Amino acid sequence: MKSILLSTVAVALTATFALADGHSVVRMGTEGAYPPYNFINDAGEVAGFERDLGDELCARAELTCEWVTNEWDSIIPNLVSGNYDVIIAGMSITDERDEVIDFTQNYTLPDPSAYVAASEDVDLEGGVLAAQANTIQAAFIAETGATLVEFATPEETVAAVKNGEADAVLADKAFLTPIAESDADLVMLEQEELIGGGVGLGLRESDTELKDKFNAAITSMKEDGSLNELIAKWEIGDGF
Amino acid sequence: MGNRRRFLKKKPGEGHVPSPSLFQKYALTTPDTRPAIFSFCTDPSSLPDWQWMACYLTTGKHMSIYWSVLTVLLLLAITAPAALAFGFAGASAARSRIAPLSWLGKGYIAIVRGVPDIAFFLFFVIALDQMIEYVRHRALCPDWSEPIRQGNDFVVCAAAKMPLGTAPQWVHETYGFFTAVFTFAIVFGAFAANVLFGAMRAVPRAQLETAEAYGMSPRQTFMRVLVPQMWVYALPGLSNLWMVLIKATPLLFLLGVEDIVYWARELGGTKTERFTEYPHGDWRMWYFLALLVFYLLFTRASEVVLERIMARLTLGQATTGGEAQRKAA
Structure with missing residues (x-):
């Protein structure tokens, strides 16, 4: 009797889970x-x-x-x-x-975050830094003394540096590397930040x-x- | 280019591919299998300028922006009459002699006009979607025991999902499209209702009195005298709304429908050669210029059509415009 009851419960549970997480x-x-x-x-x-x-x-x-x-x-x-x-x-x-x-x-x-700027001599302490909104990089800059400008898309953060709106952009190194390599006007700074898990x-x-x-x-x-x-x-x- | 080729290698027996979905058809691992529109598009880096441009403008990605133009036009074509219907219903309700109906109409106009579009779009659509799913959940899964709200999550049974989780991507897109049409129709309907409400009041009282003197019922007066005459007063306001509606389509992205502005930004963004066969700098300016031209032409075409409608509606009306037409004839 007990085993019947148990198996019924087991079947019922599996059925519920199949429904709950029925991710076909x-x-x-x-x-x-x-x-x-x-x-x-x-x-x-x-x-x-x-x-x-x-x-x-x-x-x-x-x-x-x-x-x-x-x-x-x-x-x-x-x-x-x-x-x-x-x-x-x-x-x-x-x-x-x-x-x-x-x-x-x-x-x-954890991929280190890197800075890309128009020139090497950028004031990372008190300058204007661009980052994508709601990212770990934006949160990081907000903690430092620099002025943070946020953008909705990664593309716009880089464009902000190119048109002089921001001094540098902080983003994942893997994202910035190909950009810095292909654009002669941009340099990647040596300083990196280890943020994120x-x-x-x-x-x-x-x-x-x-x-x-x-x-x-x-x-x-x-x-x-x-x-x-x-x-x-x-x-x-x-x-x- | 070289980099990309290196990526194509696959170990035998590895990477069993699940059943192909919409996106998997053209996955990165097979970038060159899609038949190009032009036969010379196999190696873009070696092409002369005009051919490069022809190939560039016909990539699968560019097809998306052309589709989004059609999507926007279709949206406008469906939304405009729908909004007008909402507006007509709202205005008729607002001037009804039955008090609750009148409150309903006036409440609709006041509330929807008062809430910012973006807030309305974000709140209303999510609330509508969750309400539909909640009702379906109640009806389809009566023996569900877990709560629907689990912390931040809104959890309904798989059968109540709208559209079903198993549905192909185009069903999701169509569903999103029609939620967008519905939301636009409600928002613009409220403004249209206010315009029509004013227009109905602008019809000269003498016209309605004459109709009554002929023995017409209130219903007949409304349908045969008031409605045909009110359009001439409503048209300037409605044409304003139409122009605003044309330009409001970027709000679509909030609803997950990818519109022209989204694609212009995405396509115009800098592309490095590692990730595309067509690398280019920041071309957003050119894409937005194209958008500007598109919208200006569209607005101009609308103006021409609206002018014609206005001339037609003015005919024989007791307005300055109607008088001028009568004298000119």
Whole structure:
């Protein structure tokens, strides 16, 4: 009798979970404006480190994934209200964000943030520094004595330096490196800031089963070295 | 270029690809398989300027901006009549002799006109979406025991999702599009209601008295005399609204619909050669210039059409315009 009861409970529980986390299609939300992490390629599709990573994670977790883009500013509210299921947008794991959403384990090591300026002699203490709004870099500058100007997109932060509105831009080194290399007017400063705890996938706090699946997939990619291959391929920083 | 080629290598047996989705069709790993519009587009870096430009302007990414132009035009084509319908209903309700109906109409006009568009767009759409999902959740998943609000999360059962989580991307986009149409129609409907409310009052009292003297019921007076005559008073206000509506379409992005301005910013941004076959500097100015021309032409075309409608509506009216037409004839 007892075993029948138990198995009924077990079946009921599984059924509920199947309903609760019945993610037959997992929608991956990204920004699409932050190369090499994520960007829109010439064909108009999401591409980049996180595209490769996300597809591989979905394959390993046996999920069908679909990609959608969303503005950075509203990327967390739209996850929480259920427009998509995962944030995969170069989002560093921070305590403030962790209060609102959940993160998987990090899939990149903390990438140092770098400055790009029009010339070497920039006053980082008291100058005007550009950063994208709602990023760890913006929070960091706000703590220092420098004046912070915020922009909605990464593109605009760099443009602000080029047209003289800001003295320098602070952003992830992997994002700024190709820009500094291809533009003769811009230099990357030697000073770097170690902020952030690495990048992870963002999920709703109630989505624990999906989080476990992705955590397992990331662990398996870390173990067989395929994650390091992707990091090297897209020049994201050091491997694990 | 060299970098990109290096990326294409894949170990055998690795990277099992899940069933292809909309985006996966043209994933980065197969950048060159998409048939180009022009046959010479295989190696853009070696092309002369005009050919490079032709290839550049026909990339898949540029197709998105052309589509977004159509999306915006379609949105306007559906929203304008819908807003007018909301406006007509609101104005008729506001001047109704039944008190609650009149309060409803006046309340709609006052509240929606008073709330900033952006706040309305962010709040109303999320509230509407969650309300639909809540109702579906109640109806479709009666034995659900967990609370719907879990901290910050709004959690409903998978069957109540709107659109369904399993639905293809185009369904999501269409759903987003129609939420946008609905929201625009409500916002602009409130302004249109106020315009029409004023226009209905502007019809000369003598016209209505004559209708009554002929023995028409209030309903007949409204439909046969008041409504046909009010448009001439409403048109200047409505044409203003139309112009504002044309330029309000960037608000679409708040609703997840990618409009022309979004794509102009995205396409015009600096592109480094590591991530594209068509590297260029900050071209946002040119894209915005193109937008400027587009909007100016569109506004001009609207003006021409509106002028014609005005001439038509003025015909035989007891207004200065109607009098001038009568003398000229």
